[in-house]
Amino acid sequence: MQNDIPHSEDDTGDDQYDGPSKSQVKREMLALVDLGKELVDLSPERLKQLPLSERLYDAIRLAQRTTSREGLRRQVHFVGKLMRDADAALIQTQLETWKNGSKEQTQAMHRLESLRDRLLKDDQALTDLLTKFPGADVQHLRTLIREGRKEQVANTQLRPGQDPLRKHYRALFQALKTLHDTETTT
Template sequence: MTDTTDLELNEEKSKSQIKRDMLALQDLGARLAELKPDILQQMQLSDELLKALAESKKHTKHIARKRHNQFLGKLLRGQDLTTIHSVLDLMDSSSRQHNDRFHALERWRERLIVEGDEALQAFMQAYPETDSQHLRGLIRQAQQERAQEKPPTTARKIFRYLRELDDAKMFEQG
C-alpha cells in the first residue's frame, strides 16, 4: 500500500514546480503580447487568446499588466506550447543569424579599409562576383575620408555594397 502512495507522490508536482511552470507561462504570454499579429496567426492560437493578446497593449499600469499576464498564462495552459516555442525559436535563430551576418560584414568593411588590396583579394575569393574596380575605388575613397577625419559616408557605401553581395550569395544558396 505504501508503494502506490509513494508512486503517486512522485508523479505529482511540487508547489514550487507548479509556481515555476505558472510563471513561465506568464512570461511566455508577455512575450507573445509583444509580437505582431501576423506572427501570432502562424501559431494557431485560440480566438480567446488572440483577443487577450490584442488587448495587452491597453494595460499600461504595473498591476494591470501583471494581472493580464496572469490571465494570459491561464489561457496558455490549454494551448499547444510546442508550436508556440518552435515559432519563437525560429524567430530567435533568424535574428541571431541576421546579427551574425551583419557583424561579419562590418568586420569585412573594416578589414578592407584598413588592409586595402590584401583584404580585397581575400574578399574576392569569398565573393567572386565582386566588381573589384568599383570596390577598390570605394576603399580608397574611404581611406581618404578617414585620413581627413570626414564623416564615413563612403564606408557606409561599402557596407551597402557588401550587404548586396552577401544577400545575392544567400539568395543563390537558399
C-alpha cells in the same frame, strides 16, 4: 466470517491516480504564464508571426495596452490561461529561434562589416575574399570598392551638418551579404 464483498479478477486493488501530480500541474500553469509574459513583451509584428488564436492575440494586445500594475498582472494570468489551448511548444521554439538566431545573425553582420572595412582599406583583402569565393563577380566588387573609397574621401571634406555619402558603402555590404548567403545555402 468471510468478507461478503465480491472481488473481480480484474480488481488489483490499485485505485491510484496515474495522471500528473497537483504540483506538476501548477508548474505547467506557471510555465504558461511565464510564456505569456514573454509574449506580452513582443512587438505586434512578431506576435503576428506566431500561431496564436484570435482570442489569445487580442488578450496579449490588451495586456500590452494595460497600464495598471494589478490589471497587467491579471491580464497576463488570463493570457497564461488561454495558452492552455495554444501550441505552447511551437511558440516556445519560435521564441528561442528569435533569441538565439538574432545573436548569430548579429555576429555574422559584424563579421561582414569588418570585411567591408578591410576591403576599403587593403587590396589584399579582395584577393583573400576571391580565394574564399571563387565565383564572386570580381568586376562588380572592384567597382563597389573603388566607389566606396571615393565616398570616404568625399566624406572627409564635408561641412558640418552635411550627411555623409553611404550609397556604395552600403552596396558593398549588400554584395558581401549576398555572397555570404549564397555560400551558406549551398
